[in-house]
Amino acid sequence: MSLPGLIRAGVIVFLVGMLELLCRTGVIPSITAIPPSAMAEALFGILASGKFTQDITVTLRNVSIAIACAMVAGIALGTALQSLPAVRRIFDPLFATYYAVPMYAFYPLLIVVLGLGDLPQIAIGFLLAVVAVLLNTLNGLDRVPRVLLKTAQVHRLGPVRTALKVRLPFAAPYIFTGFKLAVAYSFIGVIGAEFITSNRGIGYEIAFAYNNFDNRVMYPMILLVLVVVISVNMSLHHWEKRLLERRRR
Amino acid sequence: MRWRDPVLLIVLLLAAWQLLYLAVGDVALSSPARTFRVVTAMLGDPRFLPHVQETLLAFVQGFAIALAIGLLLGLTLGANRLSGEVAEPILVALYSIPKVTLYPVILLVFGIGMPAKVAFGAIHGIVPISLFVMNAVRNISPVYLRTARVLRLSPVETAWKILLRAALPEIVTGIRVGFSLTLIGTILGEMFGAQRGLGFLLMQAMSLHEMERIMSLTLLLVVFASSVNAGLLALERRLA
Numbered sequence: 001m002s003l004p005g006l007i008r009a010g011v012i013v014f015l016v017g018m019l020e021l022l023c024r025t026g027v028i029p030s031i032t033a034i035p036p037s038a039m040a041e042a043l044f045g046i047l048a049s050g051k052f053t054q055d056i057t058v059t060l061r062n063v064s065i066a067i068a069c070a071m072v073a074g075i076a077l078g079t080a081l082q083s084l085p086a087v088r089r090i091f092d093p094l095f096a097t098y099y100a101v102p103m104y105a106f107y108p109l110l111i112v113v114l115g116l117g118d119l120p121q122i123a124i125g126f127l128l129a130v131v132a133v134l135l136n137t138l139n140g141l142d143r144v145p146r147v148l149l150k151t152a153q154v155h156r157l158g159p160v161r162t163a164l165k166v167r168l169p170f171a172a173p174y175i176f177t178g179f180k181l182a183v184a185y186s187f188i189g190v191i192g193a194e195f196i197t198s199n200r201g202i203g204y205e206i207a208f209a210y211n212n213f214d215n216r217v218m219y220p221m222i223l224l225v226l227v228v229v230i231s232v233n234m235s236l237h238h239w240e241k242r243l244l245e246r247r248r249r
Numbered sequence: 250m251r252w253r254d255p256v257l258l259i260v261l262l263l264a265a266w267q268l269l270y271l272a273v274g275d276v277a278l279s280s281p282a283r284t285f286r287v288v289t290a291m292l293g294d295p296r297f298l299p300h301v302q303e304t305l306l307a308f309v310q311g312f313a314i315a316l317a318i319g320l321l322l323g324l325t326l327g328a329n330r331l332s333g334e335v336a337e338p339i340l341v342a343l344y345s346i347p348k349v350t351l352y353p354v355i356l357l358v359f360g361i362g363m364p365a366k367v368a369f370g371a372i373h374g375i376v377p378i379s380l381f382v383m384n385a386v387r388n389i390s391p392v393y394l395r396t397a398r399v400l401r402l403s404p405v406e407t408a409w410k411i412l413l414r415a416a417l418p419e420i421v422t423g424i425r426v427g428f429s430l431t432l433i434g435t436i437l438g439e440m441f442g443a444q445r446g447l448g449f450l451l452m453q454a455m456s457l458h459e460m461e462r463i464m465s466l467t468l469l470l471v472v473f474a475s476s477v478n479a480g481l482l483a484l485e486r487r488l489a
Binding site: 003004007008011012031032033089090091092093094096097099100101102103104105106107108109111112113184187188191192195196197202203206207209210218221222225226229230233234237 | 255257262273335336347350356428432437460464467477478
Protein backbone atom coordinates (compact mmCIF):
# COMPACT_ATOMS: atom_id res chain seq x y z
CA MET A 1 0.00 0.00 0.00
CA SER A 2 1.24 3.51 -0.76
CA LEU A 3 2.19 5.96 1.97
CA PRO A 4 -0.92 8.17 1.49
CA GLY A 5 -3.04 5.00 1.55
CA LEU A 6 -1.48 3.90 4.83
CA ILE A 7 -1.96 7.32 6.43
CA ARG A 8 -5.55 7.38 5.16
CA ALA A 9 -6.26 4.00 6.72
CA GLY A 10 -4.63 5.24 9.92
CA VAL A 11 -6.78 8.39 9.97
CA ILE A 12 -9.97 6.40 9.44
CA VAL A 13 -9.06 3.82 12.11
CA PHE A 14 -8.23 6.67 14.51
CA LEU A 15 -11.56 8.45 13.88
CA VAL A 16 -13.60 5.25 14.27
CA GLY A 17 -11.60 4.39 17.40
CA MET A 18 -12.27 7.85 18.87
CA LEU A 19 -16.00 7.47 18.21
CA GLU A 20 -15.92 4.01 19.83
CA LEU A 21 -14.12 5.39 22.88
CA LEU A 22 -16.40 8.43 23.26
CA CYS A 23 -19.50 6.21 23.02
CA ARG A 24 -18.16 3.52 25.39
CA THR A 25 -17.16 6.07 28.03
CA GLY A 26 -20.55 7.77 27.78
CA VAL A 27 -19.24 11.15 26.60
CA ILE A 28 -21.61 10.66 23.67
CA PRO A 29 -24.85 9.38 25.23
CA SER A 30 -26.36 6.23 23.73
CA ILE A 31 -29.49 8.18 22.75
CA THR A 32 -27.28 10.18 20.33
CA ALA A 33 -25.05 7.47 18.90
CA ILE A 34 -24.10 3.86 19.46
CA PRO A 35 -20.46 2.67 19.25
CA PRO A 36 -19.24 1.62 15.76
CA SER A 37 -18.63 -1.94 16.94
CA ALA A 38 -22.26 -2.18 18.06
CA MET A 39 -23.36 -0.72 14.69
CA ALA A 40 -21.44 -3.40 12.79
CA GLU A 41 -22.69 -6.16 15.07
CA ALA A 42 -26.31 -5.00 14.75
CA LEU A 43 -25.89 -4.73 10.97
CA PHE A 44 -24.82 -8.38 10.76
CA GLY A 45 -27.76 -9.32 12.94
CA ILE A 46 -30.17 -7.40 10.70
CA LEU A 47 -28.74 -8.87 7.51
CA ALA A 48 -28.84 -12.40 8.97
CA SER A 49 -32.41 -12.05 10.25
CA GLY A 50 -33.61 -11.00 6.78
CA LYS A 51 -35.94 -8.42 8.35
CA PHE A 52 -35.01 -5.72 5.84
CA THR A 53 -34.06 -7.91 2.91
CA GLN A 54 -37.12 -6.74 0.99
CA ASP A 55 -36.32 -3.05 1.61
CA ILE A 56 -32.73 -3.54 0.54
CA THR A 57 -33.75 -5.37 -2.63
CA VAL A 58 -36.34 -2.73 -3.48
CA THR A 59 -33.84 0.10 -3.06
CA LEU A 60 -31.12 -1.63 -5.07
CA ARG A 61 -33.64 -2.51 -7.80
CA ASN A 62 -34.94 1.08 -8.00
CA VAL A 63 -31.40 2.46 -8.11
CA SER A 64 -30.55 0.04 -10.94
CA ILE A 65 -33.64 1.02 -12.92
CA ALA A 66 -32.80 4.71 -12.48
CA ILE A 67 -29.20 4.13 -13.64
CA ALA A 68 -30.28 2.05 -16.66
CA CYS A 69 -32.88 4.60 -17.79
CA ALA A 70 -30.44 7.49 -17.27
CA MET A 71 -27.74 5.73 -19.31
CA VAL A 72 -30.04 4.93 -22.24
CA ALA A 73 -31.71 8.35 -22.27
CA GLY A 74 -28.48 10.26 -21.58
CA ILE A 75 -26.49 8.59 -24.35
CA ALA A 76 -29.36 8.80 -26.87
CA LEU A 77 -30.08 12.48 -26.11
CA GLY A 78 -26.37 13.32 -26.04
CA THR A 79 -25.79 11.74 -29.43
CA ALA A 80 -28.84 13.47 -30.88
CA LEU A 81 -27.91 16.89 -29.45
CA GLN A 82 -24.34 16.62 -30.68
CA SER A 83 -25.55 16.34 -34.26
CA LEU A 84 -27.93 19.32 -33.82
CA PRO A 85 -25.69 22.27 -32.77
CA ALA A 86 -28.50 24.85 -33.02
CA VAL A 87 -30.73 22.91 -30.60
CA ARG A 88 -27.77 22.21 -28.35
CA ARG A 89 -27.01 25.95 -28.05
CA ILE A 90 -30.53 26.60 -26.83
CA PHE A 91 -30.29 23.90 -24.17
CA ASP A 92 -26.79 24.83 -22.97
CA PRO A 93 -27.99 27.29 -20.29
CA LEU A 94 -30.38 24.62 -19.01
CA PHE A 95 -27.52 22.16 -18.50
CA ALA A 96 -25.34 24.85 -16.89
CA THR A 97 -27.99 25.55 -14.24
CA TYR A 98 -29.42 22.02 -14.01
CA TYR A 99 -27.51 20.92 -10.92
CA ALA A 100 -28.14 24.25 -9.18
CA VAL A 101 -31.84 23.43 -8.95
CA PRO A 102 -32.83 21.65 -5.73
CA MET A 103 -34.17 18.48 -7.37
CA TYR A 104 -35.95 17.27 -4.22
CA ALA A 105 -38.21 20.31 -4.53
CA PHE A 106 -39.82 18.43 -7.43
CA TYR A 107 -40.44 15.36 -5.29
CA PRO A 108 -43.84 16.48 -3.94
CA LEU A 109 -44.87 17.22 -7.51
CA LEU A 110 -43.68 13.80 -8.70
CA ILE A 111 -45.59 12.07 -5.90
CA VAL A 112 -48.80 13.81 -6.91
CA VAL A 113 -48.25 13.02 -10.60
CA LEU A 114 -46.83 9.46 -10.33
CA GLY A 115 -48.52 8.27 -7.15
CA LEU A 116 -46.94 6.96 -3.95
CA GLY A 117 -45.25 3.88 -5.37
CA ASP A 118 -41.69 3.25 -6.48
CA LEU A 119 -41.96 5.54 -9.51
CA PRO A 120 -41.34 8.95 -7.84
CA GLN A 121 -38.12 7.67 -6.22
CA ILE A 122 -36.89 6.20 -9.50
CA ALA A 123 -37.81 9.47 -11.23
CA ILE A 124 -35.73 11.56 -8.80
CA GLY A 125 -32.74 9.23 -9.25
CA PHE A 126 -33.18 9.33 -13.00
CA LEU A 127 -33.52 13.12 -13.15
CA LEU A 128 -30.36 13.60 -11.07
CA ALA A 129 -28.38 11.10 -13.14
CA VAL A 130 -29.48 11.67 -16.72
CA VAL A 131 -27.89 15.07 -17.29
CA ALA A 132 -24.50 13.88 -15.97
CA VAL A 133 -24.57 11.07 -18.56
CA LEU A 134 -25.72 13.46 -21.27
CA LEU A 135 -23.01 16.05 -20.55
CA ASN A 136 -20.24 13.43 -20.46
CA THR A 137 -21.51 11.86 -23.69
CA LEU A 138 -21.41 15.29 -25.35
CA ASN A 139 -17.92 15.87 -23.97
CA GLY A 140 -16.69 12.56 -25.37
CA LEU A 141 -18.33 12.99 -28.77
CA ASP A 142 -16.85 16.48 -29.09
CA ARG A 143 -13.38 14.96 -28.93
CA VAL A 144 -13.72 12.40 -31.72
CA PRO A 145 -10.81 13.16 -34.12
CA ARG A 146 -11.79 14.33 -37.61
CA VAL A 147 -9.68 11.60 -39.16
CA LEU A 148 -11.89 8.88 -37.65
CA LEU A 149 -15.02 10.52 -39.05
CA LYS A 150 -13.37 10.85 -42.46
CA THR A 151 -12.45 7.16 -42.36
CA ALA A 152 -16.08 6.37 -41.60
CA GLN A 153 -17.07 8.46 -44.60
CA VAL A 154 -14.60 6.63 -46.82
CA HIS A 155 -16.18 3.37 -45.68
CA ARG A 156 -19.59 4.87 -46.51
CA LEU A 157 -21.03 4.32 -43.04
CA GLY A 158 -24.42 5.95 -42.51
CA PRO A 159 -24.94 8.35 -39.58
CA VAL A 160 -26.37 5.63 -37.30
CA ARG A 161 -23.57 3.15 -38.02
CA THR A 162 -20.95 5.93 -37.66
CA ALA A 163 -22.37 6.66 -34.22
CA LEU A 164 -22.42 2.99 -33.19
CA LYS A 165 -19.09 1.93 -34.71
CA VAL A 166 -16.89 5.04 -34.43
CA ARG A 167 -18.19 7.91 -32.30
CA LEU A 168 -19.64 6.10 -29.29
CA PRO A 169 -16.74 3.63 -28.93
CA PHE A 170 -14.33 6.58 -29.00
CA ALA A 171 -16.40 8.41 -26.37
CA ALA A 172 -16.65 5.29 -24.15
CA PRO A 173 -14.22 6.42 -21.40
CA TYR A 174 -16.04 9.76 -21.10
CA ILE A 175 -19.39 7.98 -21.02
CA PHE A 176 -17.95 5.78 -18.27
CA THR A 177 -17.29 8.93 -16.21
CA GLY A 178 -20.96 9.75 -16.79
CA PHE A 179 -21.90 6.24 -15.65
CA LYS A 180 -19.88 6.66 -12.46
CA LEU A 181 -21.71 9.91 -11.69
CA ALA A 182 -25.05 8.31 -12.63
CA VAL A 183 -24.46 5.56 -10.06
CA ALA A 184 -23.64 8.07 -7.30
CA TYR A 185 -26.55 10.39 -8.19
CA SER A 186 -29.07 7.55 -8.50
CA PHE A 187 -28.19 6.32 -5.02
CA ILE A 188 -28.46 9.87 -3.67
CA GLY A 189 -31.77 10.47 -5.45
CA VAL A 190 -33.50 7.18 -4.65
CA ILE A 191 -32.43 6.88 -1.00
CA GLY A 192 -33.03 10.59 -0.39
CA ALA A 193 -36.52 10.35 -1.85
CA GLU A 194 -37.27 7.23 0.19
CA PHE A 195 -36.19 9.13 3.26
CA ILE A 196 -38.50 12.08 2.54
CA THR A 197 -41.69 10.10 1.90
CA SER A 198 -42.24 6.54 0.77
CA ASN A 199 -43.52 3.26 2.12
CA ARG A 200 -40.47 1.01 1.76
CA GLY A 201 -36.74 0.96 1.04
CA ILE A 202 -33.54 1.56 3.01
CA GLY A 203 -34.13 5.32 3.24
CA TYR A 204 -37.64 4.72 4.54
CA GLU A 205 -36.38 2.32 7.23
CA ILE A 206 -33.79 4.88 8.39
CA ALA A 207 -36.46 7.59 8.66
CA PHE A 208 -38.83 5.15 10.42
CA ALA A 209 -36.16 4.09 12.91
CA TYR A 210 -35.28 7.73 13.58
CA ASN A 211 -38.89 8.63 14.29
CA ASN A 212 -39.00 5.79 16.85
CA PHE A 213 -35.61 6.67 18.40
CA ASP A 214 -34.52 3.17 17.38
CA ASN A 215 -30.75 3.74 17.16
CA ARG A 216 -30.09 -0.02 17.03
CA VAL A 217 -31.76 -0.07 13.60
CA MET A 218 -31.00 3.45 12.37
CA TYR A 219 -27.22 3.43 12.73
CA PRO A 220 -26.66 -0.03 11.21
CA MET A 221 -28.83 0.95 8.22
CA ILE A 222 -26.89 4.23 7.78
CA LEU A 223 -23.69 2.17 7.98
CA LEU A 224 -25.08 -0.19 5.32
CA VAL A 225 -25.79 2.74 2.95
CA LEU A 226 -22.29 4.15 3.49
CA VAL A 227 -20.57 0.80 2.97
CA VAL A 228 -22.56 -0.07 -0.18
CA VAL A 229 -22.25 3.36 -1.81
CA ILE A 230 -18.58 3.85 -0.98
CA SER A 231 -17.52 0.37 -2.14
CA VAL A 232 -19.50 0.64 -5.40
CA ASN A 233 -17.96 4.05 -6.11
CA MET A 234 -14.45 2.94 -5.24
CA SER A 235 -14.55 -0.11 -7.50
CA LEU A 236 -15.92 2.04 -10.36
CA HIS A 237 -13.12 4.53 -9.73
CA HIS A 238 -10.48 1.78 -10.03
CA TRP A 239 -12.11 0.40 -13.16
CA GLU A 240 -12.14 3.87 -14.71
CA LYS A 241 -8.44 4.36 -13.93
CA ARG A 242 -7.63 1.06 -15.66
CA LEU A 243 -9.71 2.06 -18.70
CA LEU A 244 -7.93 5.40 -19.00
CA GLU A 245 -4.49 3.81 -18.59
CA ARG A 246 -5.24 1.32 -21.36
CA ARG A 247 -6.25 4.13 -23.69
CA ARG A 248 -3.05 6.06 -23.05
CA ARG A 249 -0.85 3.16 -24.18
CA MET B 250 -27.75 38.24 -29.61
CA ARG B 251 -26.38 36.79 -26.34
CA TRP B 252 -29.83 36.83 -24.82
CA ARG B 253 -31.64 35.11 -27.65
CA ASP B 254 -30.92 31.50 -26.64
CA PRO B 255 -31.78 31.76 -22.93
CA VAL B 256 -35.02 33.60 -23.75
CA LEU B 257 -35.88 30.96 -26.34
CA LEU B 258 -35.16 28.26 -23.75
CA ILE B 259 -37.47 29.86 -21.19
CA VAL B 260 -40.23 30.19 -23.80
CA LEU B 261 -39.75 26.52 -24.73
CA LEU B 262 -39.90 25.38 -21.09
CA LEU B 263 -43.06 27.42 -20.48
CA ALA B 264 -44.64 25.96 -23.62
CA ALA B 265 -43.75 22.44 -22.50
CA TRP B 266 -45.25 23.13 -19.08
CA GLN B 267 -48.48 24.49 -20.65
CA LEU B 268 -48.75 21.48 -22.99
CA LEU B 269 -48.19 19.05 -20.11
CA TYR B 270 -50.87 20.90 -18.16
CA LEU B 271 -53.31 20.61 -21.06
CA ALA B 272 -52.50 16.89 -21.26
CA VAL B 273 -52.86 15.89 -17.58
CA GLY B 274 -55.26 18.56 -16.31
CA ASP B 275 -55.96 20.35 -13.05
CA VAL B 276 -55.64 17.40 -10.67
CA ALA B 277 -51.96 16.75 -11.26
CA LEU B 278 -50.60 20.10 -12.38
CA SER B 279 -51.32 23.80 -12.14
CA SER B 280 -51.01 25.92 -15.27
CA PRO B 281 -48.14 28.42 -15.71
CA ALA B 282 -50.50 31.41 -15.61
CA ARG B 283 -52.24 30.20 -12.45
CA THR B 284 -48.87 29.37 -10.78
CA PHE B 285 -47.54 32.86 -11.49
CA ARG B 286 -50.70 34.35 -9.97
CA VAL B 287 -50.24 32.20 -6.84
CA VAL B 288 -46.57 33.21 -6.61
CA THR B 289 -47.52 36.90 -6.76
CA ALA B 290 -50.20 36.41 -4.13
CA MET B 291 -47.78 34.46 -1.94
CA LEU B 292 -45.07 37.13 -2.16
CA GLY B 293 -47.62 39.74 -1.03
CA ASP B 294 -48.79 37.61 1.89
CA PRO B 295 -47.32 38.80 5.23
CA ARG B 296 -47.54 35.24 6.60
CA PHE B 297 -45.23 33.99 3.85
CA LEU B 298 -42.28 36.32 4.38
CA PRO B 299 -41.14 34.91 7.77
CA HIS B 300 -40.70 31.52 6.09
CA VAL B 301 -38.51 33.06 3.38
CA GLN B 302 -36.48 34.88 6.03
CA GLU B 303 -36.05 31.68 8.04
CA THR B 304 -34.76 29.77 5.01
CA LEU B 305 -32.49 32.62 3.91
CA LEU B 306 -31.07 33.00 7.40
CA ALA B 307 -30.31 29.28 7.66
CA PHE B 308 -28.88 29.24 4.16
CA VAL B 309 -26.63 32.29 4.64
CA GLN B 310 -25.17 30.90 7.88
CA GLY B 311 -24.67 27.44 6.38
CA PHE B 312 -23.05 28.88 3.27
CA ALA B 313 -20.72 31.11 5.33
CA ILE B 314 -19.57 28.08 7.34
CA ALA B 315 -19.18 25.96 4.17
CA LEU B 316 -17.14 28.74 2.53
CA ALA B 317 -14.86 29.26 5.52
CA ILE B 318 -14.16 25.57 6.18
CA GLY B 319 -14.12 24.64 2.48
CA LEU B 320 -11.60 27.36 1.59
CA LEU B 321 -9.38 26.61 4.57
CA LEU B 322 -9.44 22.86 3.92
CA GLY B 323 -8.98 23.25 0.18
CA LEU B 324 -6.04 25.67 0.49
CA THR B 325 -4.29 23.51 3.09
CA LEU B 326 -4.83 20.23 1.24
CA GLY B 327 -3.91 21.79 -2.09
CA ALA B 328 -0.67 23.33 -0.81
CA ASN B 329 0.46 20.17 0.97
CA ARG B 330 0.78 17.31 -1.51
CA LEU B 331 0.77 14.40 0.97
CA SER B 332 -2.22 15.53 3.03
CA GLY B 333 -4.08 16.22 -0.23
CA GLU B 334 -3.46 12.65 -1.42
CA VAL B 335 -4.55 11.30 1.94
CA ALA B 336 -7.75 13.33 2.04
CA GLU B 337 -8.94 13.33 -1.58
CA PRO B 338 -10.50 9.82 -1.70
CA ILE B 339 -12.19 10.49 1.65
CA LEU B 340 -13.67 13.74 0.32
CA VAL B 341 -14.79 12.07 -2.93
CA ALA B 342 -16.43 9.29 -0.92
CA LEU B 343 -18.21 11.86 1.25
CA TYR B 344 -19.38 13.65 -1.90
CA SER B 345 -20.97 10.51 -3.31
CA ILE B 346 -22.94 9.33 -0.26
CA PRO B 347 -26.62 10.23 0.10
CA LYS B 348 -26.12 12.78 2.85
CA VAL B 349 -29.81 12.83 3.64
CA THR B 350 -29.37 9.53 5.50
CA LEU B 351 -27.04 11.37 7.88
CA TYR B 352 -29.76 13.88 8.73
CA PRO B 353 -31.07 11.91 11.73
CA VAL B 354 -27.53 12.00 13.17
CA ILE B 355 -27.43 15.79 12.72
CA LEU B 356 -30.83 16.08 14.39
CA LEU B 357 -29.70 13.94 17.31
CA VAL B 358 -26.57 16.05 17.76
CA PHE B 359 -28.03 19.54 17.22
CA GLY B 360 -31.69 19.05 18.10
CA ILE B 361 -34.59 20.23 15.96
CA GLY B 362 -34.30 23.85 14.88
CA MET B 363 -32.02 26.38 13.27
CA PRO B 364 -28.59 24.85 14.18
CA ALA B 365 -29.51 21.50 12.58
CA LYS B 366 -30.57 23.21 9.33
CA VAL B 367 -27.41 25.32 9.24
CA ALA B 368 -25.21 22.29 9.91
CA PHE B 369 -26.96 20.21 7.26
CA GLY B 370 -26.63 22.97 4.67
CA ALA B 371 -22.96 23.43 5.58
CA ILE B 372 -21.99 19.73 5.28
CA HIS B 373 -23.48 19.71 1.77
CA GLY B 374 -21.35 22.69 0.77
CA ILE B 375 -18.01 21.99 2.47
CA VAL B 376 -16.99 18.94 0.43
CA PRO B 377 -17.42 20.32 -3.12
CA ILE B 378 -15.85 23.68 -2.19
CA SER B 379 -12.78 22.04 -0.64
CA LEU B 380 -12.42 19.61 -3.58
CA PHE B 381 -12.54 22.39 -6.16
CA VAL B 382 -10.21 24.68 -4.19
CA MET B 383 -7.76 21.83 -3.60
CA ASN B 384 -7.54 21.01 -7.30
CA ALA B 385 -7.29 24.71 -8.18
CA VAL B 386 -4.34 25.19 -5.83
CA ARG B 387 -2.63 22.04 -7.14
CA ASN B 388 -2.80 23.41 -10.68
CA ILE B 389 -1.07 26.68 -9.77
CA SER B 390 2.23 27.08 -11.61
CA PRO B 391 5.09 26.12 -9.24
CA VAL B 392 6.91 29.33 -10.22
CA TYR B 393 4.41 31.33 -8.13
CA LEU B 394 5.03 29.14 -5.10
CA ARG B 395 8.80 29.38 -5.49
CA THR B 396 8.49 33.15 -5.76
CA ALA B 397 6.51 33.18 -2.53
CA ARG B 398 9.29 31.21 -0.85
CA VAL B 399 11.97 33.57 -2.20
CA LEU B 400 10.00 36.53 -0.85
CA ARG B 401 9.76 34.73 2.49
CA LEU B 402 5.98 35.04 2.70
CA SER B 403 4.38 33.37 5.71
CA PRO B 404 1.87 30.55 5.01
CA VAL B 405 -1.06 32.91 5.65
CA GLU B 406 0.42 35.57 3.35
CA THR B 407 1.10 32.94 0.68
CA ALA B 408 -2.48 31.71 0.90
CA TRP B 409 -3.95 35.23 0.73
CA LYS B 410 -1.61 36.91 -1.77
CA ILE B 411 -0.72 34.01 -4.09
CA LEU B 412 -2.92 30.92 -3.81
CA LEU B 413 -6.31 32.66 -3.60
CA ARG B 414 -5.58 35.00 -6.49
CA ALA B 415 -3.91 32.51 -8.81
CA ALA B 416 -6.69 29.96 -8.37
CA LEU B 417 -9.58 32.43 -8.38
CA PRO B 418 -11.55 31.22 -11.45
CA GLU B 419 -11.64 27.60 -10.26
CA ILE B 420 -12.40 28.75 -6.72
CA VAL B 421 -15.45 30.60 -8.09
CA THR B 422 -16.54 27.33 -9.75
CA GLY B 423 -16.26 25.61 -6.38
CA ILE B 424 -18.23 28.40 -4.73
CA ARG B 425 -20.94 28.08 -7.40
CA VAL B 426 -21.29 24.32 -6.89
CA GLY B 427 -21.10 24.77 -3.12
CA PHE B 428 -23.82 27.44 -3.30
CA SER B 429 -26.34 25.16 -4.98
CA LEU B 430 -25.54 22.16 -2.77
CA THR B 431 -25.80 24.24 0.42
CA LEU B 432 -29.19 25.48 -0.78
CA ILE B 433 -30.31 21.90 -1.43
CA GLY B 434 -29.05 20.87 2.02
CA THR B 435 -30.89 23.73 3.73
CA ILE B 436 -34.18 22.99 1.95
CA LEU B 437 -33.81 19.26 2.65
CA GLY B 438 -33.11 20.05 6.29
CA GLU B 439 -36.37 21.98 6.43
CA MET B 440 -38.35 19.17 4.87
CA PHE B 441 -38.06 17.10 8.06
CA GLY B 442 -38.36 18.22 11.61
CA ALA B 443 -38.91 21.93 10.98
CA GLN B 444 -41.81 24.20 11.76
CA ARG B 445 -40.81 27.05 9.48
CA GLY B 446 -39.10 27.71 6.18
CA LEU B 447 -39.72 26.98 2.51
CA GLY B 448 -38.87 23.26 2.85
CA PHE B 449 -41.47 22.97 5.61
CA LEU B 450 -44.07 24.73 3.44
CA LEU B 451 -43.30 22.29 0.61
CA MET B 452 -43.88 19.26 2.84
CA GLN B 453 -47.04 20.82 4.25
CA ALA B 454 -48.39 21.53 0.77
CA MET B 455 -47.56 17.97 -0.24
CA SER B 456 -49.46 16.40 2.66
CA LEU B 457 -52.43 18.69 1.94
CA HIS B 458 -52.19 17.91 -1.77
CA GLU B 459 -52.11 21.63 -2.68
CA MET B 460 -50.74 21.44 -6.20
CA GLU B 461 -50.67 25.21 -6.77
CA ARG B 462 -48.60 25.86 -3.68
CA ILE B 463 -46.17 23.01 -4.41
CA MET B 464 -45.58 24.35 -7.90
CA SER B 465 -45.31 27.97 -6.81
CA LEU B 466 -42.73 27.14 -4.14
CA THR B 467 -40.79 24.92 -6.54
CA LEU B 468 -40.87 27.69 -9.15
CA LEU B 469 -39.59 30.26 -6.64
CA LEU B 470 -36.71 28.00 -5.59
CA VAL B 471 -35.82 27.14 -9.17
CA VAL B 472 -35.82 30.79 -10.25
CA PHE B 473 -33.72 31.82 -7.24
CA ALA B 474 -31.18 29.01 -7.66
CA SER B 475 -30.83 29.43 -11.41
CA SER B 476 -30.42 33.22 -11.32
CA VAL B 477 -27.67 33.10 -8.68
CA ASN B 478 -26.03 30.26 -10.63
CA ALA B 479 -26.20 32.24 -13.87
CA GLY B 480 -24.64 35.25 -12.13
CA LEU B 481 -21.76 33.21 -10.71
CA LEU B 482 -21.28 31.53 -14.08
CA ALA B 483 -20.95 34.93 -15.76
CA LEU B 484 -18.42 36.00 -13.10
CA GLU B 485 -16.47 32.77 -13.69
CA ARG B 486 -16.29 33.42 -17.44
CA ARG B 487 -15.07 36.97 -16.89
CA LEU B 488 -12.32 35.83 -14.53
CA ALA B 489 -11.16 32.94 -16.70
